[in-house]
Amino acid sequence: MALDIEAEREEQIRAELAGHLEDAYVDAIGRGCTEEDAAARALAQVPDWTRLADAIRRADQKEGPMSPDAKTLWLPGMAALGCAAAVMLGVPRLLPASLWLDPRATMPMTAGLLLSYLAFGALGASLSRRAGGGIAARVAAGIFPLALHVSIFVAVVVAAMFGDRRFQINFQLRAALIFIVIPGVALAVGTLPFLKEGAKTRASA
Amino acid sequence: MASLSHSIKRGSAELAILMVLKDQPLHGYEIARRIEQDTAGVLHFTLASLYPLLYRMEKRGWTRGAWETTSGGVKRRCYSLTAAGLKQLAASRREWKVFFRALDQLGGLSRA
Numbered sequence: 001m002a003l004d005i006e007a008e009r010e011e012q013i014r015a016e017l018a019g020h021l022e023d024a025y026v027d028a029i030g031r032g033c034t035e036e037d038a039a040a041r042a043l044a045q046v047p048d049w050t051r052l053a054d055a056i057r058r059a060d061q062k063e064g065p066m067s068p069d070a071k072t073l074w075l076p077g078m079a080a081l082g083c084a085a086a087v088m089l090g091v092p093r094l095l096p097a098s099l100w101l102d103p104r105a106t107m108p109m110t111a112g113l114l115l116s117y118l119a120f121g122a123l124g125a126s127l128s129r130r131a132g133g134g135i136a137a138r139v140a141a142g143i144f145p146l147a148l149h150v151s152i153f154v155a156v157v158v159a160a161m162f163g164d165r166r167f168q169i170n171f172q173l174r175a176a177l178i179f180i181v182i183p184g185v186a187l188a189v190g191t192l193p194f195l196k197e198g199a200k201t202r203a204s205a
Numbered sequence: 206m207a208s209l210s211h212s213i214k215r216g217s218a219e220l221a222i223l224m225v226l227k228d229q230p231l232h233g234y235e236i237a238r239r240i241e242q243d244t245a246g247v248l249h250f251t252l253a254s255l256y257p258l259l260y261r262m263e264k265r266g267w268t269r270g271a272w273e274t275t276s277g278g279v280k281r282r283c284y285s286l287t288a289a290g291l292k293q294l295a296a297s298r299r300e301w302k303v304f305f306r307a308l309d310q311l312g313g314l315s316r317a
Contacts, residue, residue, distance in 0.1 A: 012282070015282075016256070016282045017252060019232070019233075019234070019279065019280070019281050020233050020237075020252050020255075020256075023234035024234065024252070027238075045251040045252040046252050046253045047253065052252075052253045055253070055257035056256060056257050056260060058257070059256075059257040059260040059261040060264065061264075132263070
């Protein structure tokens with residue numbers, strides 16, 4: 001049965017259906033059926049696997065005008081990116097210029113920015129999870145603000161190419177570290193709590 | 206045992222699932238078994254009829270599925286009602302009450 005949907009989702013559906021068949025088999029054995037009969041009864045629940053795959057594919061598609069990617073990736077990602085852009089543009093305007101030049105303020109400001117990026121990563125991933133996004137979509141939505149950083153990095157590197165060439169490589173490495181690697185790690189760490197589905201233990205009903 | 210036509214079963218299936226999930230989260234097989242038991246077999250779900258419905262309801266935001274480990278040590282995807290699902294349950298109940306009241310007024314279900 002091929003569903004032709006996101007691989008991770010397809011795997012989950014396969015596991016879920018297999019679990020259902022297993023429960024039906026065990027239930028039938030418990031009611032006195034032979035192993036053969038129990039297996040036949042369980043499999044009889046699906047007279048046509050192709051038809052079931054079609055029905056599941058249709059059901060698993062989002063209803064309404066928005067595509068699954070729009071709800072699980074683009075919208076959550078844009079929300080996280082919007083928050084990051086607001087902070088990047090808003091913080092320099094809100095804080096006094098003297099604070100930027102004060103070395104004592106560097107650490108608290110850096111810590112604050114990194115914490116905000118943890119929150120943006122968490123925001124993107126949590127919105128994606130609420131929309132039914134898989135792990136890949138959640139991670140992508142969480143680190144989506146990196147798109148802004150990459151564009152800044154490219155602009156900075158291009159600008160530096162016209163500057164002193166002796167400092168070019170060193171400058172690029174530092175720029176990559178500051179604009180991409182560190183925020184990227186913070187965003188990725190922020191997504192972590194939202195990559196797992198509940199793994200609670202509960203009594204079987 | 207009474208037998209219901211396919212269209213009525215289909216129309217009531219979502220309500221039945223919402224009703225059994227109101228009390229506690231259940232996985233797919235438990236949902237089917239609970240509905241069958243509670244309706245004395247009048248409503249009967251197979252794997253093929255249940256899961257497309259469950260996935261559609263989850264996509265609508267009425268239910269939320271999560272993998273859980275049962276006391277038997279096996280992993281099952283359990284469904285619970287969301288706030289939207291509870292609202293839908295209340296709305297569906299009202300609609301079905303109106304529907305049956307209308308049928309009753311039309312000719313009297315008891316005399317049908």
